[in-house]
Amino acid sequence: MKTFADQLGTIHTFENIPKRIVSLVPSQTELLYDLGLEESIVGITKFCVHPFHFKSTKKIIGGTKKVHFEKIRLLQPDIIIANKEENTQEVVEQLSKICPVWVTDIITLEDNLKMITDFGLLFNKRTEAQKWVDKINFAHQNFLNFIKDKEVLKVAYFIWANPYMVAGNNTFINEMLKFNNFQNIYENREERYPEIIIQKMRIQGDPDLILLSSEPFPFTDEHAFELGRFTHHAKTVFVDGEMFSWYGSRLIKAFDYFKKLHESIA
Incomplete structure (x- = not known):
């Protein structure tokens, strides 16, 4: 049994590593794929356009604001990944009756790196998450040198x-x-x-x-x-x-x- 807090401070407890993921946010779908979680992603929105082949291999469950609750329920997810800005509180509350809904809240670069680290812990992808954190930090530093003048x-x-x-x-x-x-x-x-x-x-x-x-x-x-x-x-x-x-x-x-x-x- 492991306990984690999402970026709104909501506490989630899991007996096992979540294996069936529904993602309601295009950029987070891309991140989950880049962390090596393609096999675990069972549902995405119609706006999740990266990676391209997901359109034909994953179940489309609606948009980011209007989701098809029954389609999601039938996918039997262990976790739903949402975002404070992209998805409404009403949608999150409805979906919470199906399974835990992990909500991210991203405004700063630090928030972004925290999300990646959280996903690494949550889905047992710590090494992959750390690689992405390091790559982003390096690219950011490189860009700061470029932009300073x-x-x-x-x-x-x-x-x-x-x-x-x-x-x-x-x-x-x-x-x-x-x-x-x-x-x-x-x-x-x-x-x-x-x-x-x-x-x-x-x-x-x-x-x-x-x-x-x-x-x-x-x-x-x-x-x-x-x-x-x-x-x-x-x-x-x-x-x-x-x-x-x-x-x-x-x-x-x-x-x-x-x-x-x-x-x-x-």
Whole structure:
């Protein structure tokens, strides 16, 4: 019998190592795969696109916000992996009637490394988890050396249109922006993903860069043109949303991507 606490402080007790996993978060599905847990993953969401072959080999149990409870119950999971931001409290409470629901809460790099270490303990993959922690720390240090001489640029990171919404404070995206020496002009807003009036962009910070994320909204050149009209000189850049918002093992790829992004901006 082993007892663990998830990132919300909820205590979970397991008689054995959980063998049947349902993952409700795309980036965490990728991490579980990278930790060598492919055989244990029995259910994923329709948004879990990495690794690609999971679409045909794993049971799809709905989305991140709307899950198919009966499909999950029939999979007889030992554990369900959720996330405070991606999944609603209501969904977590419902699923808790099926089996333990492990909830992660990721805002900082430290939170991310804690999640990886926790999974290593939880699923008896300590060595694999430590390898990923070491690799991410090394890549982060390497990136800090790369970024240290780059000028600070003011940015607005858009995640949605109609209405326009941006990444605000207390988000993993905002942490990634900070790593890149990007100063988020909406960091002082109370909401994590505030709805904004684009006509006020100049007075709210007048960004040097407008970043249009590839997910969850499919931005077009028309959006880029419209947004550009309400700044003095901002350059609009389409960016890979997975690199800014996916935690877990994805950070290794993200740091390489950020270097290329800076080269293209320069």
